Amino acid sequence: MYFVWWIFWAFVQLIVLHRLGLNWEISLIDASISSALLAFFCFDAVAIFYYYQPGKNNRAYRFIFALGITILFCISTKWALTYLLPSNQEYLQFLEKSMPVRFIFALLIISFVTLLNWMWNNIQDQKEKEKRQNDAEQLAKEAELARLRQQLQPHFLFNSLNSISALAGSKPNEARKMIQQLSDFLRGTLKKDDQQTVSLKEELEHLKLYLEIEKVRFGHRLNVKVDFDSTDLTTKIPPLLMQPIVENAIKFGLYDTTDEITIEILSYVKDNCLCVQVKNPFDAETQSANHGTGFGLSSIQRRLFLLYARNDLMITEKKDGQFITTLKIPQIKN
Numbered sequence: 001m002y003f004v005w006w007i008f009w010a011f012v013q014l015i016v017l018h019r020l021g022l023n024w025e026i027s028l029i030d031a032s033i034s035s036a037l038l039a040f041f042c043f044d045a046v047a048i049f050y051y052y053q054p055g056k057n058n059r060a061y062r063f064i065f066a067l068g069i070t071i072l073f074c075i076s077t078k079w080a081l082t083y084l085l086p087s088n089q090e091y092l093q094f095l096e097k098s099m100p101v102r103f104i105f106a107l108l109i110i111s112f113v114t115l116l117n118w119m120w121n122n123i124q125d126q127k128e129k130e131k132r133q134n135d136a137e138q139l140a141k142e143a144e145l146a147r148l149r150q151q152l153q154p155h156f157l158f159n160s161l162n163s164i165s166a167l168a169g170s171k172p173n174e175a176r177k178m179i180q181q182l183s184d185f186l187r188g189t190l191k192k193d194d195q196q197t198v199s200l201k202e203e204l205e206h207l208k209l210y211l212e213i214e215k216v217r218f219g220h221r222l223n224v225k226v227d228f229d230s231t232d233l234t235t236k237i238p239p240l241l242m243q244p245i246v247e248n249a250i251k252f253g254l255y256d257t258t259d260e261i262t263i264e265i266l267s268y269v270k271d272n273c274l275c276v277q278v279k280n281p282f283d284a285e286t287q288s289a290n291h292g293t294g295f296g297l298s299s300i301q302r303r304l305f306l307l308y309a310r311n312d313l314m315i316t317e318k319k320d321g322q323f324i325t326t327l328k329i330p331q332i333k334n
Contacts, residue, residue, distance in 0.1 A: 010035035026091055029084060034077050038106060041073045042113045049117050062118065066111040073106050074099060157186075163217040178216045185209040189240060196307070200267065200274065201233035203242055207265075210243050214250055221254060227266040235274040237329050238307055242276060244296040245325050249280035252323060257281075274329040282323035297325065 010031045017027035045066070078099060085091050160182050167175035188206050204226070215222055246263065253261045264279040297316065304313040308330055315326045 009038075020094075022091065022094070026085065026088065030081060030091075030095075033080050033084070034102070037073055037076050037080065038109060041069050041076075041106075042110060045069050045110060045114050046117050049114060049121065062114055063111070066107060066114050069110050070103060070107040073110070074103050077102065157182075159217070160213055167216070174216055178213060181209060181213045181216070185213060196238065197236040198239045199233060200228070200235050200237050203237050203239060204228065204233075206240070207242050207246065210246065214247075218250075218254060221258070221260050222250065223260060223262040225262055225264045227264070229267065229269075232267050232269055232274065235269065235329070235331055237274060237276070238303065241300065241303070241327065241329075242278070244300055245278045245327070248296045249278050249323070249325070252282065253280035257283075269331075272331050274327075274331060276327045276329070278325045279322045282318055282321060300327075 013031040013035055014024075014027050017030050018024060022030065048065075078095065081095055082092060160178065164175050164178050164182070167178065185206070188209060211224055242265075246265065249263050253263060261281050265276070267274060267276045269275070297314070301311070301314045304327075305311055310330075313328045313330075315328075317324050317326075
């Protein structure tokens, strides 16, 4: 690209010099030498600015630098042309008279090149800075997502281990079964840690492992009704998102009653969002003393915000003796 511009400028200068009265040979020598020297000094200016970039407030330094390079260019050009054409007095007089014009023109060109180079480097630095900032934000977001997932697991793990301990003496077969189910569940959890989204079908299969463990803990008291349209199973959802919500439903549905309860899980697609609802029985009088910290649901809302930058993707409501948690998962079109 630089070579093409140099050829173009040399050709333009050749035509101009010839029209000013110089013959073709002298015009060619003058155009070639002056254009080559101008290209050389412009390249030097770019190379220098590659290693040193004056700040935005140092405009005077850039002008002084361009002025110095221009003076060097004029001295070099006059010396080279005088050396090559020492006996042509008419040309030397022309050269002497044309030096102010050459100086002004070279100053404009070199100033433009240095300014353009400074702007280019500034844009590249800004892009690099934004990239580093985005990378840092992405790493921070991934670290927070990992921390949220890791904080949810111990709560469920401790409950499961306590249940296994209680079953070990009276029902060893069920304890062994629960250990195997817990192992399968945790193995699946580790596989999903690095995935941003999974299919709803895959998420439900993992949720089924969790529910089987809980059914061993609570026996006939826990009933789960799942209503999913088969066409929704290919939609995408962040992994391990439903388990804390179902765990919350089991906690507040079963802990304050000895009766059987039914937890309902259903899905539908609306406005290009996968909507998942989890319903559990809710009694305001008995639940007031067992309100918990709310960490499970708040962590889900935080996780959704980190993934989709929206705070309206989880809705909770109490209606007709039911506590309803609704998730809305945007579906990104390919």
